[in-house]
Amino acid sequence: MDMIELDGSAGGGQLLRTALSLSLCTGIGFTMQHIRAQRSRPGLMRQHLTAVNAAATVGRAFVHGVDLGATRLRFEPGQVVPGDYRFATGTAGSTTLVLQTVLPALWACDAPSQLRLEGGTHNPLAPSADFIADSYLPALRKIGVDASLRLERHGFYPAGGGVLHATVQPGARLQRCVFDARGERESVRATALLSGLSAAIGRRELDVVGERLGLGESELDLHQVRPAIGPGNALSVQVRHAAHCETFTGHGERGVLAEQIARKLADEVRVYLDSPACVSEHLSDQLLLPMALAGGGAFTTTTISEHLSSNARLIEKFLPVEIDWQALGPDHWQVAVSA
DSSP states (O other): OOEEEEEGGGSSHHHHHHHHHHHHHHOOEEEEESTTTTSSSOSOOHHHHHHHHHHHHHTTOEEEOOOTTOOOEEEEOOOOOOSEEEEEOSSSOBHHHHHHHHHHHHHTSSSOEEEEEEEBSBOTTSOOHHHIIIIIHHHHHHHTOOEEEEEEEOOBTTTBOEEEEEEEOSOOOOOOEEEOOOOSEEEEEEEEEEESSOHHHHHHHHHHHHHHHTOOGGGEEEEEOSSOSSOEEEEEEEEEESSOEEEEEEEOOTTSOHHHHHHHHHHHHHHHHHSOOSBOHHHHHHHHHHHHHHTEEEEEESOOOHHHHHHHHHHHHHSSOEEEEEEEETTEEEEEEEO
């Protein structure tokens, strides 16, 4: 079996998840050392273990080094098998990151798959369930992937307890796709999601976002999660254009004012709205892998993040593609994936 030596010190868990996805898709094994070496808590955390074990289960892989805190891992993929799977992080670890890890392998299968994912659905430093359903999967649909997501129960840090159900249709025919124009703006909506917390917190967040983004009362939603498994708060803004939809999310933190969370999120949305770019910073690095598997594609985005650049260089180690970018103007970059 072909094996690749990888250094994980240049990024976080995303490099490991990308390597797992590409290993399953290409049949190339890998060893990764210095996993999350520059993070405050280096090595594998529980959500990373869940992603590794999920990839190993779906791909009948041999894995060495799957231990909490491990900084080195060896992964040898086998035959990817579609089916009904259940994966639980056991904590509030992100369910969506586990989904993104196994999704590329499953969409290439010859039969559908069903996934039940248990843990966190709205986590800091991870795509929210809303982002996956409203932005990520619709973008993948344009590339040729047919997958859907249903949220059964919300899960926030630290209690977790969330449940997502994903359906992945087989036989994806990936095609080159260009995301360079988002079209006319259709709507901007903000939603404050609260679990076990006062509605006043969400109201304060919505007041700030509404003022900063010029939203009317009909464009502001307050949703209380019931039953509440644990305290939690997520503030999201959905920006829908004729040809593209983006979802931005901020998360409440203990000791941080609701107004601060809202201002930071509104500023992030404003950068996107003021730019001619089609794709947001967070979606941009997540489009690289499906575009590389499709043999090419392109998009415009607001910035070139460390996540995007490190992910690009890792993808090039597995696939015969080149990923380049150039500045078109302030907060406006073009990224191209070519075979």
